[in-house]
Amino acid sequence: MLALEGIEKRFGALAALTGIDLEVAAGEVLGIVGPNGSGKTTLLNTVTGVYAPSSGRILFQGTDITGWKGHRIARLGIARTFQNIRLFPSMTVFHNVWSAQHHLVAGGLLGLLRSLPTAGSTDTKKVEAALNQVGLLQDREVLARHLPLPARRRLEIARALVVDAKLVLLDEPSGGMTPAETADMAELIREIVAPGRTCVVIEHKMALIADACTRLCVLDFGRKIAEGSPGDVLADAAVREVYLGADDGPDA
Amino acid sequence: MDGYVITVLSNIGMISFIALSAYLLLVTGEISFGQQAYFGLGAYAAGAATAMFGLPIWAGILIGVGAAALVAMVVGALTLRLGGLYFSISTLAFAEMVRLILLTAEVQVEVDGEMVGPDGANGFHDIRWMFERDISLAEFMLIIYCLLALVLIVLALVERSRLGSVFRMLGSDDLLAEMQGINTVRYRILAAGMAGGIAGIGGSLYAHFTTYVEPQFFNVMLGVHALAYGLIGGLGTAFGPLIGVAIDIGFLEAVRFIQGYRMIVFGGLVAVLLIFMPRGILDEDRVHRLKGWFSRRRHAGTRGN
Numbered sequence: 001m002l003a004l005e006g007i008e009k010r011f012g013a014l015a016a017l018t019g020i021d022l023e024v025a026a027g028e029v030l031g032i033v034g035p036n037g038s039g040k041t042t043l044l045n046t047v048t049g050v051y052a053p054s055s056g057r058i059l060f061q062g063t064d065i066t067g068w069k070g071h072r073i074a075r076l077g078i079a080r081t082f083q084n085i086r087l088f089p090s091m092t093v094f095h096n097v098w099s100a101q102h103h104l105v106a107g108g109l110l111g112l113l114r115s116l117p118t119a120g121s122t123d124t125k126k127v128e129a130a131l132n133q134v135g136l137l138q139d140r141e142v143l144a145r146h147l148p149l150p151a152r153r154r155l156e157i158a159r160a161l162v163v164d165a166k167l168v169l170l171d172e173p174s175g176g177m178t179p180a181e182t183a184d185m186a187e188l189i190r191e192i193v194a195p196g197r198t199c200v201v202i203e204h205k206m207a208l209i210a211d212a213c214t215r216l217c218v219l220d221f222g223r224k225i226a227e228g229s230p231g232d233v234l235a236d237a238a239v240r241e242v243y244l245g246a247d248d249g250p251d252a
Numbered sequence: 253m254d255g256y257v258i259t260v261l262s263n264i265g266m267i268s269f270i271a272l273s274a275y276l277l278l279v280t281g282e283i284s285f286g287q288q289a290y291f292g293l294g295a296y297a298a299g300a301a302t303a304m305f306g307l308p309i310w311a312g313i314l315i316g317v318g319a320a321a322l323v324a325m326v327v328g329a330l331t332l333r334l335g336g337l338y339f340s341i342s343t344l345a346f347a348e349m350v351r352l353i354l355l356t357a358e359v360q361v362e363v364d365g366e367m368v369g370p371d372g373a374n375g376f377h378d379i380r381w382m383f384e385r386d387i388s389l390a391e392f393m394l395i396i397y398c399l400l401a402l403v404l405i406v407l408a409l410v411e412r413s414r415l416g417s418v419f420r421m422l423g424s425d426d427l428l429a430e431m432q433g434i435n436t437v438r439y440r441i442l443a444a445g446m447a448g449g450i451a452g453i454g455g456s457l458y459a460h461f462t463t464y465v466e467p468q469f470f471n472v473m474l475g476v477h478a479l480a481y482g483l484i485g486g487l488g489t490a491f492g493p494l495i496g497v498a499i500d501i502g503f504l505e506a507v508r509f510i511q512g513y514r515m516i517v518f519g520g521l522v523a524v525l526l527i528f529m530p531r532g533i534l535d536e537d538r539v540h541r542l543k544g545w546f547s548r549r550r551h552a553g554t555r556g557n
């Protein structure tokens with residue numbers, strides 16, 4: 001589904017990513033782990049077109065999307081969330097999700113001048129279904145900035161659901177959450193992948209990785225150091241050394 | 253109505269266009285110190301159309317709007333990559349460039365034995381379309397307010413449309429909008445063109461109302477005021493900047509008691525509002541609450557029937 005070939009990203013003299021080769025198969029949940037500064041978010045930003053890679057190729061369903069602008073990549077069906085959560089804070093929960101499907105509106109300028117959704121219209125129902133799935137339907141008229149943190153992360157996921165994204169990239173979806181909230185998030189991730197969606201998750205918490213991911217990729221200093229099933233990867237000596245500390249067990 | 257009242261009301265109307273122009277860009281998250289350039293371009297282009305080439309005023313206004321919008325889109329495209337303060341400074345620099353070009357431009361043609369047209373620092377005299385047709389100031393004021401109403405209706409429609417939603421998305425989080433499949437470049441250029449065109453209407457009218465324009469009028473203070481109107485009146489609705497204009501010109505300038513102290517009072521007002529209401533009197537939250545209140549009242553009313 002998604003293939004990275006020799007991706008390199010340099011910021012001046014700093015090599016944030018070096019020679020990354022990675023395949024994401026349809027229907028899997030690939031976890032990307034690694035210490036802070038290992039290039040996880042840079043990898044996500046490169047795939048979603050926040051910036052172009054310095055070299056290498058990115059293919060999505062066989063299309064070379066290297067160097068494409070972010071909005072074109074999004075239109076192919078790639079949606080993402082953000083480590084530090086990005087919402088439109090002055091818009092309601094409903095409006096935040098509804099705004100995610102702007103690019104699906106047909107009809108050019110005339111389509112743009114159509115008024116906002118009315119109750120019962122197709123796009124309203126889609127938004128309601130997405131909000132229902134993440135459990136935010138009762139908060140639809142709340143301004144996004146008044147939501148507690150777990151609800152904000154769920155709202156970001158609802159945006160990916162409403163456009164029926166084929167590939168969903170989650171950047172630390174359980175960041176700042178309690179163990180109970182993290183378990184809920186793992187369940188939500190498994191739910192959204194069920195209808196044939198593909199997911200890439202950047203995560204630190206072993207609980208969520210073990211619960212939700214079908215495969216793991218480990219980054220360290222911008223290089224891929226291991227890849228495979230969660231059990232194999234976490235048993236790998238090199239991974240344990242850079243990520244978990246040389247002598248600790250995988251109990252983080 | 254005496255002439256003084258008509259002049260004050262007409263000024264409120266004409267300045268409202270540049271306030272709305274700056275407001276539209278504020279909504280999309282851009283602080284422009286240069287909208288006076290499009291006001292000035294509109295004034296010169298419309299004035300040239302009627303005084304030099306004998307076109308009717310409607311054609312003059314269309315040309316003024318078109319010229320302002322076109323230049324605004326080109327400048328918008330050139331300054332796209334600049335963010336925040338750098339964008340603001342570039343708009344200021346461009347506006348000063350336009351003013352200096354107008355200060356040196358001498359393009360005159362002979363009309364009825366007289367030389368008419370921009371005459372550098374002396375300005376552009378004899379834009380007499382209104383007087384040649386015996387149109388009174390009161391009648392011209394009506395034209396101003398009809399066009400202002402038209403612009404407000406268009407902005408209100410945009411506000412409740414998907415386009416308005418896209419503009420607010422750009423203003424709130426540019427990167428998020430792009431990540432949601434919105435071609436932010438295209439919409440920024442569109443917003444720049446619309447804002448330039450709106451300022452151009454104000455300039456076109458101004459040239460014909462005063463019959464005389466000079467580059468000095470389109471200096472940076474006009475642009476700063478245009479920005480301040482939106483920040484005072486509020487960025488939640490297009491009526492916000494009009495409140496700002498009304499407070500400044502309608503109250504501060506017209507009330508003789510304050511005269512001479514106007515800029516001091518105005519500056520103080522801006523400072524106080526920025527502290528207590530950073531996005532103006534009618535900001536997004538208050539507009540949201542007002543809308544909720546109105547729709548509840550309406551629902552209560554229908555149930556009562």
